[in-house]
Amino acid sequence: MTTASPNVPSSASAPDIAAIVRQVIEQLGVAGAATTRPAAAASPSATGSFAGANGVFGSVDEAVRAATEAFEQLERLGVEGRKKAIAHVRRIAIDDAEELGAMEFAETRIGRLNHKIEKLKVLGEKVPGVEFMQSEVFSGDHGLAVIEHAPFGVIGAITPVTHSLPTIACNAINMIAGGNTVVVNPHPSGRRIAAEGVRRFNAAIHRDIGIDNLVSLVAEPSLESAGQLFNHRGVKLICVTGGPAVAKAALQSSKRAIVAGPGNPPVVVDETADLDNAARSIIAGAAYDNNLLCIGEKQVFVVASVFDRMMAAMERAGALRLSPQQVDALTKRAIVMAGEGAHRHWVPCKDLLGQDASLLAKAAGAAGRDGLELVFGETDNDNPFVPTEQMMPFVPFVRCRDVDDAIRLAHESEHGFRHTAIIHSNDVRAMTRMGRLLDTTLFVKNGPSVAGLGLGGEGYLSFSIATPTGEGVTTPLTFTRQRRCTLVDDLRILGSASAVRS
Numbered sequence: 001m002t003t004a005s006p007n008v009p010s011s012a013s014a015p016d017i018a019a020i021v022r023q024v025i026e027q028l029g030v031a032g033a034a035t036t037r038p039a040a041a042a043s044p045s046a047t048g049s050f051a052g053a054n055g056v057f058g059s060v061d062e063a064v065r066a067a068t069e070a071f072e073q074l075e076r077l078g079v080e081g082r083k084k085a086i087a088h089v090r091r092i093a094i095d096d097a098e099e100l101g102a103m104e105f106a107e108t109r110i111g112r113l114n115h116k117i118e119k120l121k122v123l124g125e126k127v128p129g130v131e132f133m134q135s136e137v138f139s140g141d142h143g144l145a146v147i148e149h150a151p152f153g154v155i156g157a158i159t160p161v162t163h164s165l166p167t168i169a170c171n172a173i174n175m176i177a178g179g180n181t182v183v184v185n186p187h188p189s190g191r192r193i194a195a196e197g198v199r200r201f202n203a204a205i206h207r208d209i210g211i212d213n214l215v216s217l218v219a220e221p222s223l224e225s226a227g228q229l230f231n232h233r234g235v236k237l238i239c240v241t242g243g244p245a246v247a248k249a250a251l252q253s254s255k256r257a258i259v260a261g262p263g264n265p266p267v268v269v270d271e272t273a274d275l276d277n278a279a280r281s282i283i284a285g286a287a288y289d290n291n292l293l294c295i296g297e298k299q300v301f302v303v304a305s306v307f308d309r310m311m312a313a314m315e316r317a318g319a320l321r322l323s324p325q326q327v328d329a330l331t332k333r334a335i336v337m338a339g340e341g342a343h344r345h346w347v348p349c350k351d352l353l354g355q356d357a358s359l360l361a362k363a364a365g366a367a368g369r370d371g372l373e374l375v376f377g378e379t380d381n382d383n384p385f386v387p388t389e390q391m392m393p394f395v396p397f398v399r400c401r402d403v404d405d406a407i408r409l410a411h412e413s414e415h416g417f418r419h420t421a422i423i424h425s426n427d428v429r430a431m432t433r434m435g436r437l438l439d440t441t442l443f444v445k446n447g448p449s450v451a452g453l454g455l456g457g458e459g460y461l462s463f464s465i466a467t468p469t470g471e472g473v474t475t476p477l478t479f480t481r482q483r484r485c486t487l488v489d490d491l492r493i494l495g496s497a498s499a500v501r502s
Contacts, residue, residue: 055202055216056195060183060228066213067154067181068234073211074181075151079130081209086129086173088204089215093124093169096200100165104193108161110354115289119166119463126454126461127170129177132476139494143487149480151179156235158226158250160242162292162354162391163463164190165197167241170463172201172215175239177476183235184217185226187242195219230255237479241464251468258471258478260294260464263419264389265449266410267300268434269310270403270425277446278424279313282395284456285422285449287373290354290393294465295420295442295449299386299413300376300397301406307378307399314376314397320357322364322377322394330364330375330394335384346384348391357393386413403427407434414438419467422449441467 050057050066057063074081093100101117136147155175159167168184175182186194198215206212218225226246230238230253238257240250247261269278286297302310315321322330338347352360357375358368364375379385379396386396400406403425414421420442423434435443442452442465451457453473462474471478489501 051206051212053202053213053216054206055198055213056219057216058219060185060218060225060232063183063213063216063218064154064156064229064232064234067183067216070211070213070216071151071153071181074176074179074214077209077211079133081211082130082176082179084209085176085205085211085214088208089169089172089176089201090124090127092197092200092204093120097121097124100193100197100200103196104165104190107193108164108190108354110162111289111292112356116166119163119289120169122455123166123170123173123461123463127173128460128475129173130476133177133480139492141492141495143489144491145484145486148483148485149178149477150483152236152479152481153180154235155180155182155237155239155479156229156232156255157182157184157238158229158240158242158246159184159186159190159194161187161189162289162294163241165193167463168194168197168215168217169201170461171239171241171474174462174464174474174476175479176214178479180237180479181214182216182239183229184215185221185229186217188221191217191219191221239464239474239479247468257469258464258466258474259468260466260474261417261419261468262389263294263417263465263467264298264387264414265295265420265422265440266413266438267297267422267424268403268406268410268430269300269302269306270406270423270427270430271303271306272426272430273306273424274426274446275306275310275313275424276316278310279317279319281422281424281446281448282314283317283319283374286395287357287393288448288450290356290391291395292354292391293449294389295452296391297395297422297449298389299410300395301400301409301413302397303403303406304399304401307397311376311378311397318372319374319376320361320366320368320372322361322366322375324378326364326366327377327379327383327396330360330377331379331384333363334360334392334394335388335390346388348388353391355392360392360394381409381413387415403430404433407437410434411437414440417467419465420444420449420452422447441465441472 097117097120105113105116138145198217238255241260244262247259250257250259334349334352335346357372360375361368374393376395418440421438421440422444444452454461464474
C-alpha cells in the first residue's frame, strides 16, 4: 500500500490530476450544489423490460424488479456470464480510477484523492471472483454427496459515504460471482459517484453479454428508501456497510443480514517492538484516506518504558507531534457530545471528519506543512479521542504501565465491536494474550492495519468486513447458500467392479 504525497497518485502527474479535479468540480457544481445526475432515473419500457436503464432508478420497487429480471438472465448464462460481467467491473475500476476517484473526492470532500484512486485500482485487482466458487465432494462406500453454493437472488445493499463507489464495486464483484444481482441504497452524500459508477458498469456489461441492471441503485436514496429496500419481498438478503445506526436497523430486519458494522481499532506497542517499523506502520494505516477506513489505527497504547522513544520514532517517520495544549485545543474542536440521557456519547465533528492532517494541525494551533499525513499527541485514557471512532488523521497515544495494562485498555477502547486490533511486539505470548482477549475479526501483528486486508499482507480484499454477524472479510461465498446433492451407492469409481449393482 503506497502512502505517497497526499493528493498525487503515483500513476498520474500533479497537473493531470489537477485538471481532472477542475473538470469534475465544474460538472458537480460548487460545495455540493444540485447538479445534473450522471443518468436519469429509469422506468420500464413499453415492453415491460428495464434494459437500457443502466441501473439507475427512481424507486426501490423499480430497482428490485429490474434486478430480478437481470438475475433470471444471469442464471441462463452460468458461470461464464458471471466472469464476463465481473471483468467489466474490474476493468472500469482500474482504467477509470483517476476520473472516478476525483469525482468521489469532489462530491464527498473527505479523504485523500490519491487513496480514492488507489482503492478503485486495488479492488479491481484483488477482490475475489468466481475462483472462490469451489464445490465440495464427499465420496465413500455409499456414493457421492456434492456441496454447491447457490445464489440468493436479489441482494439489498447499503453503502457508506466513506467509500461510496469502492464498496459498491467490491460488493458487485463478490455478489455477481456468487450468481446474485444487487440493489444499492447509497449514502446520500455519495449518490452521484455511486450512480455514475453503476451506469458505467451496466453499460459495459450490457454491450458485452446483453444483461442490464446487474447492479442497480436508487437515484435519490433516503432513510425511507433504505427501509423499503429492507422490507421489499423481492430482496432475499441484506448487506449493510456502515455505522452503528444502520447496522442496528439491519440486525432488526426480518431478513437475513450481513452487517459490516463500526470499529475503533486499538494499537498496542510493547518494549520488544521494532519502534521505527511500528511508527511507519501506524502512519501508513491511520493516515490512509485520512483514517476513513474502519480498520484504521484509531488509538495507541504504549508501554511506559519505551513511550518516549516511540514518540520520537513517530516524529522521525514524518508525523507531527502536538503539545498537550494543542491536543486539548484539537479535542475541543474535533469531538462533540451527541445523544440524550443515558445515550449521550462522543462523536467526531462532521466538518473535520476525513480532513487533511494539515487542517487538524491548524485547528490545534500548530503549524502544518505540505505533505503532512498524520498528527499525534499524548493523551490520558479519558480523552474523548480514545473511545471515539474519529475517522480523522489524529492518533492519541496513551502511556501504559506494562503490556498487560496496554492490552486491557485496548480492549476497553474497542467496545467489544470485535472488528480490528493491531500489536507491535516480538513477544508471541503478548500477541496471544491480546488476540484472545480482544477476539477481533482482524488481528494484525507488526504491520499496518491495511495488511489485514491483504494490502502488504497475505489474503484477499474486501471493503465489507462483517463483524456483528460473523462472516468476516466478505467473499463470493458469503453471498451464497449451501445446497447438497446426494447420489446413493453409485458414481464412486474406486473399488471392485463386482460390487456394482447391474
